[in-house]
Amino acid sequence: MDRYVVVDLETTGNSTNIDQIIEVGIVVIENNEIVDEFSTLLRPNKPIPPFVSKLTGISDSDVAFAPLFEEMASDVVEIFKNSYLIAHNVPFDLGFLNAELQSVGMNQLNNPVIDTVELTRIMYPQAPSYKLGQLAEYLHIIHHDPHRALSDAIVTAKLFIQLRRKMESLPLETVEHLLKLEKSFKSDIYELLHNQKERLTYSANQDNRFSICKGLAYKAFHEINEGAESSCHSFGGYLDSIYEQNGKMANLLPNYEKRTGQRQMSECIYDxxxxxxxxxxxxxxxxxxxxxxxxxxxxxxxxxxxxxVISTFTTQLQSQLLEEEIPLITDIVPFPFQVALLKGRQHYLDLEKFAIEIANVQQDNYDITLTKAMILVWLTETETGDIDELHLPSSGYLFYQKVSTDSDGDLEYSFYQRARKRASDADILITNHALLCTDIFHDYQYLPTYSKVIIDEAHHFEETATRHYGLKLDYVNLQYTLNRIGATANDMVGSTTLTEQVSFESWKELIAKTKYEVDELFRTLFQYVLNKHHDKYARSDTGRIQYRFTNDSIADKQWNIITEMASRINYFLREQIRFLETIVPRNQENITVNDIRNKIEKLRKLIDDLQHLFVENNLEQFVNWVEIEASGAKNAVYLYSEPRDISHTLANLFFDEKESVILTSATLTMKNSFSFITKRLGIPSERLTTKQIGSPFSYENQVRLMVPNDFPDINKGNMDDFIYATCEAILSLAEITSGRMMILFTSYDMLKRAYELIRELMELDQYVLIAQGITSGSRSRLKKNFQTFDQAILFGTSSFWEGVDIPGDDLSCLMIVRLPFQPPNHPTYEAKANYLREQQGNPFYELALPNAVIRFKQGFGRLIRSSTDRGIVFVCDARIVKARYGKYFTDSIPKVPLAFESTHELMKRAQDWF
Known part of the structure; x- marks a missing residue:
């Protein structure tokens, strides 16, 4: 059957029980071409909600004289005869069609179906989003009229034709594996895959694009070209040929304007x-x-x-460097050079492990099956094997842990070894702060030798170094590790002759005892924190209760019980190591043996971590704390340990060891001083150059800073009144800016309360509300959704304070609800503040305020991303003007006009400004 009918519906809502179809769009495909189209409006027996009208452009008046579904039902059903039914999210469209058919007494459609959402996830596993509009943009399909049925159906049809072509490009090995998974898919694609297998089986052509490992096809590795000598000996001449008005940048970039600060920065780094x-x-x-x-x-x-070496904090910046900046640099410098990206080995797929897992399909759930299919196709196109290229379903990332690299492996088949080889051959090596810090704290074993490094997004470097010098342990991951060790050893035990002393039964009993003791420890910790919990203890961004270990708590009798439990677990972990060392053959190398050796190392790490947290008295040097989810499972416990001060460690292991470390970011100073970051990182002042480079943007003409003087004082317990005033201001500003607002919160709890109140206050779904943690999707997806709608308000906390770039008219107003101080009872802040007091320091001015100012500067920077942007920064927190430390915030951002007036007066100013 080679007839495919694509359908798209617009409806009054999402429920088949109460909502109805208002528009049908149908496209017929035969022989991979669109041969027919059909569309009609339909009259529902209920009003069209304003939100739907805004989204689709279909109003009640448009459908007033349209036919009812029952009048068109026979015509619609006739089109679907002897064909596949295709939709972008089949359950939605087919569910509505069948509900309407049932309501008029007709038989439901039971055609074979193809869901282009699912099929695109498999065939384009690297797509940034699977929403139709964003897919059209990604695959260069023109989408004339989004959210209208026929236009969406045409785009879906073109997408399906492209998906078939992609399927026809796959090698035989990949198709055979997909056929084994096919019965678990929602889409009926057996015939398509089978036909492709037949074509390939009888084809005599050898496809040189792919290599084979253990029955898996993957993109053949390409050799790396060597770099070349520089033919340019004068750095000044080199910059002249690039930066000046007649230089290469001007020739390559339209509307190029020379930026003095850019050249100053280049010269400073070279010097x-x-x-x-x-x-x-x-x-x-x-x-x-x-x-x-x-x-x-x-x-x-x-x-x-x-x-x-160039290190970044976010994968977003790594992608930007590799996809945008490096190609530009390649075009403008007068010599070739090599660039490589290296991450931790757990980022890279292990082909041999995946080959074992792909053969085991008995107990896979849908997400795991989908993940396997995505990886199979991705292998035919990836050159890196890096997980960050994929957009897996949620539980797919847990599966990826099972098949990621945890040993060095064979260069011929190992993505990780290939990445290391490229890194060792590279002139420029891009990595992340996490791997850089792991390398620093493990005798420089992970990165190729280097003496000079540039650290971008450097305001995160202390935090990353602190985290990597410490540890994190939680119940779910600990039990997951024990399960993996048990499963791996079970495989090994099956092929090993064991003595009575090390029987399979004794191994199973040992694993069971360990898991029981772990469960008891985490349940006891949960209850311990709950019993100790008072209002004074902090809550994290996610609402967890946080409790810091102190000398008083360690002297507690209940704590002695906890340390005894941890010691018992360590005894059982040592017994596991002894057992595994017994069954691992000496002088033997294979994937299972290497896996067991890696598991032994993980057990040793667990023993060290438990010893560090519960046995060693290390509270002088480390902050140890526990977080629990009070409303979660009784073992939802997370353990953390971080050094109280990382500066001496970094000074000795990093800054004294390297010739040159360049730290850069848009936010490193407080009130034009670098003293905070210099001290926190332990940078030797006698070897340090500092430089501030101002923005080329005209902030005085592009931004207005507004602070209301009549908001309720939150510090006097007026939280509800403050949130209400904030929400009223949001809606008033939204009227002026037609939405296009981003609201930054310092706590998820306040964000949630404001979101719910605005939904109550807002009339007729006037604005699309997109909220982190409430609206589903990643940060980048929420940002794209925000940009898609004309009148939208974006609510964010934590990660939204930086790295979210929304240039142009999409963002006209940034609201900062509270100055971003860390809670004073946060475990790490408490311990670091105590440490500073012991050093005769001032925790507020040396720790809390600088961190808040740098965070504020990050938030402020979300508004203006180009020389043509303009907008308002509205700060609800009057402390920025009234508090004696307020000047530290206003003096640390570019000079902009500030208005401190009543909310009513500020709204008039905002109206005039726009």
Missing amino acids: TFRSKNHAIIEAETGTGKSVAYLLPAVFEAVTYKQRI
């Missing part, structure tokens, strides 16, 4: 490299700092044969 010093460079928004540091990095690497 720092040559003098073998360190530098901290604050480069404000619009400087173009990525290009500014890449140019001297490439020159230094090629001219002086010195690998330069």
Whole structure:
């Protein structure tokens, strides 16, 4: 059967029980071409909600004289005869069609179906989103009229034709594996896959695009070209040929404008490299700092044969460097150079492990089956094997842990080893703060040798270093590790001759005892924190109760019971190691044996972690704390340990060891001083250069800062009144800006309460509300959804304070609800504050305030992303004006006009401004 009918419906809502179809769009495909189209409006027997009208453009008047569904039902059913039914989310469209058919007494459709959401996830596993509009953009399909049935059906039809072509490009091995998984898919694609298998089986052509490992097809690795000598010996001349008005940047970039700060930054980095010093460079928004540091990095690497490491905090910036900046640099520098990206080994797929797992399909749930299918197709196109390229279903990431790399592996088949090889051959090595810190704290075993490094997003470096010098342990991951160790050993035991002393039964009993003791420990910890909990204890962003271990708590009798439980677990873990060492053959190398050795290392790490948390008295150097989800399972416990001060460790292990460390970010100073970050990171002042580079944007003309003087004082217990005033201000500003607002909160609890109140206050779904933690989707997906709607308000906390770029008219108003101080009873803040007091320091001015100012600067930077942007920053917290420390905030951002007036007066100002 080679007839496919694509359907798209617009409806009055999402429920088949109460909602109805208002528009049908149908497209017929034969021989991979669109051969027919059909569309009609339908009259429902209920009003069309305003939200639906806004989304689709269909109003009650449009359908007033349209036919009822029953009048068109026979015509619609006739189109679907002898064909596949295709929709972008089949359960929705087929569910509505069948509900309507049933309501008029007709037989329901039972055609074979193809869901293009599912099929796209399999065939395009690297797509950034699976919403139809965003897929059309990704695959360059023109979408004339989104959210209208016929236009959506045409786009879905073109998408399906593209999906078939993609399927026809797959190698035989991949198709055979997909056929084994097919019965678990929602889509009936057996015939399509079978036909492709038949074509390939009888084809004599050898496909050189792919290599084979253990029956898996993967994209053949390409050899890396060697770099070349620099033909440019003068750095000044090198920059002249690039930056000046007649240089290569001007030739390549339309409307190029020379930015003085960009060149200053390049020169500062080069001088720092040559003098073998360190530098901290604050480069404000619009400087173009990525290009500014890449140019001297490439020159230094090629001219002086010195690998330069570039570290970022976010994968988003890594992608930007690799996809945008590096290609530009390649075009403008006068010599070739090599770039590589290296992450921790757990990011990379292990082909041999995946080959074992793909053969085991008996107990897979749908998400695991989908994940396997996505990985199979991804293997035919990835050159890196890096998990971050994939957009897996939620439980797919747990499956990926089972098949990710945890040993070095064979260079021929190992993505991780290939990445290491590329890294060792590279002039420029891009990595992340996490791996950089792991390398620093493990005798530089993980990265190739380097002496010069550029750390971008450097305001996160202390936090990352602190976290990686500490540890995190939680119930779910601990039990998961024990289950994996048990399963791996079970495989090994089956092929090993055991003595009575090490029987299979004794192994199972040992695993069971360990898991029981772990469960008891975490349940006891949960109850311990609950019993100790008072209002003074902090709550995390996610609402967990946080409790810090102190000398008083460790002296508690109940704590002695907890330490005894931890010691019992360690005894059982040592017994597991003894057992596993007994069954591992000496001088033997294979995937199972290597896996067992890696599991032994994990057990040793667990023993060390439990010893650190419960046995060693280390509270002088470390902050140890526990978090529980009070409303969660009785073992929903998370244990943390971090050093109270990382500066001496970084000074000794990093800054004293490296020739040049360049730290850069848009937010490193407080009131034009670098002293905070210099002290926190332990950078030696005698080897340090500091530089501030201002933004080329005209903030005085582009931004207005507004602070109301009549909001209720939250510090006097007026939380409800404050939230109400905030919500009223949001709606008033939204009227002026037609939505296009981002609201930044410092706690998820306040965000949730404000979101719910605005929904109550808002008339007729006037604005689309998109809220982190409430609206489903990742940060980037929420941002895209926000940009998709004309009148939308975006609510964010935590990660939304930085890295969310919404240039142009999509964002006109940024509201900061509270100054972003860390809660004073947060465990790490408490311990670090106590440590500073012991050093005769001032915790507020040396810790709380600088962190809040840097966070505030990150939030402020969300508004203006280009020289043509303009808008309002509305700060609900009057402390920015009234408190004696308020100047630290206003003096740390670009100079902008500030209005401190009543909310009513500010709204008039906002109206005039726009």
